[in-house]
Amino acid sequence: MKKINLALWGDNGHQIYKDLELYPEFELVAIGAFAESAESDLLQKYSDIKLENDFEKLIHDYGVEMISLCSGHRSEQADLAVRALDKGIHVYAEKPCALSEKDLDRIIASAAKSKALFHEMAGTLWEEPYWSIRKIVQSGQIGEVVQVLAQKSYPYADWRPRNEKVDGGLLAQVGVHAARFVEHVAGQKIKDIYSQTSTLGEVRKNSDLKMATSFSGRLENGGLYSCIANYLHNPGMGSWGNEMLRIFGTKGMIESCDAGARTRMIIGDKDFGDLDLSDEKLDFLAEFIKEICESRKMLLSLEEELSPTRWMIRARGFQ
Structure with a gap:
């Protein structure tokens, strides 16, 4: 079985490193932007992975095929997702994946153009x-x-x-x-x-x-x-x-x-x-993996998946 080279960026949210044993399809190759304690634990557990706190280098230099985003500031996450998608890297992003409709539409447009797939952690x-x-x-x-x-x-x-x-x-x-x-x-x-x-x-x-x-x-x-x-x-x-x-x-x-x-x-x-x-x-991340490896369609379209996030962005406008 060919594995998916996975990178993890940030631990602000439901980062998937605690569940990697459930997904043998992944090969963890690099991490970045982690808190010191979590970083140390991961480097000790996975001795072959690389630590890279420069996002551009992370998506360029390590053969990354998929990245899980839990960025330290959600306000930065849409830009990170688009940069990864533009490099043909699959993206799994903590909610909310964007804080504005403009950024949400950027993600959807980038995913439509990319050979890679995007999903929010919308399970x-x-x-x-x-x-x-x-x-x-x-x-x-x-x-x-x-x-x-x-x-x-x-x-x-x-x-x-x-x-x-x-x-x-x-x-x-x-x-x-x-x-x-x-x-x-x-x-x-x-x-x-x-x-x-x-x-x-x-x-x-x-x-x-x-x-x-x-x-x-x-x-x-x-x-x-x-x-x-x-x-x-x-x-x-x-x-x-x-x-x-x-x-x-x-x-x-x-x-x-x-x-x-x-x-x-x-x-x-x-x-x-x-x-x-x-x-x-069913398991949402497992379904995402099948979409990558077997070209299986997800139950919801990306627009349907992200619609609740879009409405919450609109709701924030009343604050």
């Missing part, structure tokens, strides 16, 4: 129970989707960036999960958006961290959606984050609560209880 749909929920919705069991209610919460911490240029901010890096629930899971395209944010609860000085947001609007089919996101999750829940999704259709309702711990479907006067999640599970 929400590929996780259970959301994969099964999408299949049920598409089967028509709950009828036509009329309204979607979604929530995503993470805990507050002193290490949360005070500047949204670092991680994209609450809407773009947390709210995007809720937007994916609407578009990728419920299968409904957002038509418009209105959002509000609050800094209430952020006690640090010189911080623009948003603690809570709500955004809502109309769906292209005429239905409605309402979403919230916040940094108000408490560890007593027993999970790192907390999320909720309820999809209301003309025939029934399907839901996932408490980060997927509870699921339920009701159609008419029948309560089907917990969803059957026994089907084969």
Whole structure:
């Protein structure tokens, strides 16, 4: 099996080095822009890899075929992605991959011209129970989707960036999960958006961290959606984050609560209880690898994949 020469750039986010053993298709050849502790661990574990903190040299000098981006500042990530794509290097980028529609369109245009492929780390749909929920919705069991209610919460911490240029901010890096629930899971395209944010609860000085947001609007089919996101999750829940999704259709309702711990479907006067999640599970990065190695098409087009990020960029305009 010919391996994919992989480089990792930055560790600000869900960098994939902790999961490399799950993907034997990768050959890690170089890393750059890592925190000292993570850098040391990787150099010790993978003795043959190179350390290169000059991005231009990283994508030129080491035979890199794919790069995973978790840049120290999300505001820089779109430019890095475009530079890699222009060199024919596949790109897997932490969310948000861009902080402006102009940069998002640059990525899409570069991917269209390049022999290489681009994906954001947009695997929400590929996780259970959301994969099964999408299949049920598409089967028509709950009828036509009329309204979607979604929530995503993470805990507050002193290490949360005070500047949204670092991680994209609450809407773009947390709210995007809720937007994916609407578009990728419920299968409904957002038509418009209105959002509000609050800094209430952020006690640090010189911080623009948003603690809570709500955004809502109309769906292209005429239905409605309402979403919230916040940094108000408490560890007593027993999970790192907390999320909720309820999809209301003309025939029934399907839901996932408490980060997927509870699921339920009701159609008419029948309560089907917990969803059957026994089907084969897919893995987003594994699907990306198949797209590279076997030319398999991904379930979503790149425009569909990035649409939630686009709407979160638009929502940030209300801040």
